[in-house]
Structures are given as structure tokens and as C-alpha cells.
Amino acid sequence: MAKRQRVLVVLSQNELDSQPEPALDRGVFIARETNAMLELFVSEYHPSFYTPLIGKTLHNEWKPETYIRFALSRLQEISETLANREQLRVSSDAAWNRHQYDGIMQKVSSIKPDLMIKTIRHDSRLNRTLFNYTDWHLIRTCPCPLMLAKSEDTWATRAIVACVDPSHIHGREEGLDNSIIEIAQWLAYRLRGELHIFHAIEFMPEPIFRLWQPGASYDNYKQDSREEHETLLNELLRPYGIGSRRIHIAEGRPAESLLSFAKEVNASLVVMGAVSKGTLENLFIGNTAEKVLDALSCDILIVKPNPIEVRETVVEPVFG
Template sequence: MMNLRQLLVVIDPTQEAQPALERAAWLARSSGAVLELLVCEFEPALEGSLLFDDRQTEQARAALLAHRHARLEALAAPLRAEGLQVQVESRWGKPLHRMILARIEELKPDLLFKATTHSHGLLERLRLSNTCWQLLRHCPVPLWLVHPGQWRGQRLCAALDPLHSADKPAHLDHRLIATARELAERLQLDAHYLHCYAPLPRSLVFDAELVATYDAYVERGSRQHRQAFEQLLAPYAIPASHRHLEQGYPEEVIPRFVRDRQVDLLLMGAVARGHLDNALIGNTAERVLEALECDLLVLRPQPGESSAA
């Protein structure tokens, strides 16, 4: 079960609109969770500046933080007025992702909300800043990246990997399913489940025996993925109309599925690989994520979860 008692929301002090707060408040209304609004500020001119003495520098920092704190209180006031529990926290320091991670360590929230960068292109795609990528790598709690576009709040999709081709622990797929089902019930969302796979293209097959049996190879792979997908979903009462097995590359299939099905929230599992200390969602994380036109909820393996055999 996904605990929803404490939600941490990163506030962008440079923006008027706060989509991360809007989404977190929407969730808090149905869960009763406490919200904390966090703003992290840093101004290089107020860090060891030769223009001010230490006392003036400290006063200038305090004044800037007081201004940011007042903004948090203004954001919190209408939410408190409707009965939500909201606390505020302002911090000085950089880089932003480390400040956020430090607060996560202190607060132990159940979920972190952060807005993505607004895109001004023809398509409102999910633009991930360096802070977003660092949080994908290191955030120990579920991370909800909020898309700046209009929120319909109608449909979610869990992207699953039953053959664990991304070296993802088997238990993580079941957590994704359980989380999707819980959110769907709690928030009245229509939940779908997607697995996509891509056979080796015919143009890259040079082995004579495989060339001769290529169609059989594709059918065999399709059958294997279908069986694994059905086996994964077997314990759950999920109608066939909400189970989607698609052939194609994830960076093409997932964004297209999200767009065509008008998915509002995509759930994916993050995996730390090797010694790169890098969170990957499959082998094509950046291309998948940068092409998305919806919110993204990322779950990490829990301590002790082992990879599937």
C-alpha cells in the first residue's frame, strides 16, 4: 500500500503558477495528507560578496528568505482555509536537488512533487531540468513530476516490464500495479497497464539461419512477452480492455500511447545501474521521458528487493 500521510512540494519562486502544488493539493483533498511547501533559495551575489560586509550579507539573505517565506504563506492560506494541513519551509543553499534530498531525509515524506520546466514548443512535452534528472537518480521516495499542461485527472497508465529487460527487480512491477490500482480507486482514475517490446529489426539480422526463420523468431518473442505479461497481471482483476501489449520501441510506443489514450499520469519504475549512479527507466529513459505529454510518477526499488531471475 502507498502511504499518503506527508507530501513534500517543491515551490518554484520564479514562477507565478505552481502546478506541483495544484496536483499535491488535489491528492491531499482525497487522502488527508499533510502538505509541506519547500522553497530553496540561493543568490551568488549574497555568497561571499565583496560589496557587503558579513552583517549586511546576512541581513540581505534573511530579507530574501523572509520574502520567499511570505510567498509560501500566501500559497498556504487558501489551502488551510479549505481544511488542508499545510506547513512551509524555506532554505538557503545549492544545488537545488541536494537541498531537496536533505529535506526528504529530515521529513521522510511519502511522496515528492516537483514541476517540470515549461515547454514553449508546439507540443507541451515533459522538459526535465538537471534537478529533475538528479532527483530521478537519487530521490529515495516516489517522485511525481508534474507536467505544466492542463490536468484532466481522468486516466493513468503503469508501464510494466515483466521480462525485466532493464534489470529491474521483479517486485517493482507489482508495486507499480498496486500503486496504480490504489490511486485509481482513491482518485477515481481509469487505470491501464502497458508493456511494449521490440524484436531485433530484420535489417539488423545477418545470421543466415535467423534470416530464414525471422518470422518465427518474431512470433516466438511475441508469445513470450504475451505470456509474461498475462502471468504478471494474473493475480489482479484487470479487464482485458485495460491490458495493452504493444510491439515497438519504448521511446516511440509509450509517448504515443499516452497521447492517443489521453493519459494524465504515467507510472514507471526507476533502476540504479552499475557504478554510474544513474537512474534509468529502460535503456531509453531520456528519449521516453522527454517525449511525454503527461505527469510522471517514478517508483524506486525498495531496500531488499532483488532482481528477478
């Protein structure tokens, strides 16, 4: 794969207020390891600026332009600190937009980053991730790989799980699994991590099978299905030279199986795919369910079919 040239980190007011966010930590980590350009970006909007209740004096003093100047000044401070401390190439920008995701998408369209990183909040007490409207919109529409940074830890294990489903018609037609593997393999190689390929097989429930094939062997059906999935998976992985001990096939519901496996290997990052078929409702996220995004406590990387091309020779011993 080629080097990642530009990483876009979307920050919030918290980061400007000197409250560190996982997204910035990941961006610095990846940029440092890959020699990529790091761009820091804030998209904000405060409706209180447009209400007369805040008073004429305050309204005159605090206009969007005032906030943008403040944000740019603070971003410049952060950029200079990172450039000096980490020896990184860092730039920054800020935008005022009624809808945060519009500002972010305009930035993505402008600079065409190879990777975007944004912090999302995971409540360990509730075992839930607190997605907002902007998060879901980006998951559905962001054209570049989108990393959702949850964990406060700095990828201590560097175990990267790539979720693939070669039996999924949409993903197969659009090369989604290949995109997932390539970016996961690239990250594992560049960050000296450990790559795991994960696939789950959900068999037809036995009562339904009995109605569909009266008198047929359910065990034979399961064996035939598993062999078919293994064949498809082997064909998918053949070009990548990934060692067999890094390939994992689970049997059961994909969402629950993935959550269990990610916990088993103490994953730092799970890479999965999203295919949008025309409307926001018709979104397929690999072979998983919405609950996976919600319940995973580690970082998540959402990949769309055929992202910006990245190719590089990867050495097998890193994964084998």
C-alpha cells in the first residue's frame, strides 16, 4: 500500500478547552507511524448566537466570526505543539455550519483525506456508545474510511480485527471485503499490530430447515454450508498472504460472535464495512448489526467500497 498522505481529525469544543480526546491521540499516533499529514478540524454551531435573549452587547461581541477566530487560534496552538513535540506536519481549520456534518463533509470534499477520525463516547456503565446524529450521518455517507475513536487507551494491544463476509452479495460486487482487508492489513503493518480476519456463519435454525428440507440431515447442511463459506473466504484471502492462525470462522449470530471475539483478542480496532443502497434506511454494515457499533468498547473503522486506492507490499511474517 502507498503511504497515507493525509489524516483528518475532527475535534470538538472539548479539545479546544484542553480536554484531550481519543481522536487526536489516534491521529497523532497514525501520522507519526506513517509520516502522514495531519489536519485538525472543528465544525461548530451555537444557536444562542441568533437569539435576542442573549442581549445586544453579547450578540455584538460574540459573532460566528469571533468564535472561528478563537477556534483557529486554539487549533494553531495545538498544531504548533504537535509539530514541535512529535515532529509532525500539522495544519488546522475551523468552520461554522448549522449542521456539523455539513461542515465536516465539505471539508472531506475539499481535502479528500485518506482517513478521518472522530471521537465518540462509550458509556462503560451502560455498555452503550452514545452516537449522535452527526455520527450516524458520517457512518452512512462519509466517502473515506471513518475511524470512530472510543477508547481512552492508546491501542495497547494493537490487535486489529477485520470483519469480512464473502457471502454478502453487495459487498462482493463492490469489492467491500477487499477494501476492509487492505486497510486493516496496511494499519497492522505500519503500526506493527496483529491482524485477525473474522467471519461468522449464521446457519438456518433447525426448525426452519426441517420445514424447508423434510427428512434431510441438518448436520450435513451445516457441514456443507461451512465448507462453502470456507471456500469463499479462502478465495478472498488468497492474494493477501495472511497466515491461517490469523483467520477465524465463528458459528452463530454475527453480532454476538464478533463482540465475543473482539473481547477474546482484546481488540484495539475493529474494521467493518458499510454499503449504502440508495437510502439511509437501506444500509448494510458488513455482516453485523447496529448493536455491534453500540456495544463495542474499542475503536471502530468504517470502510466503504473502493476507497482511495492504497497499495504496498506487505511482509507476511508480520501477520503469520
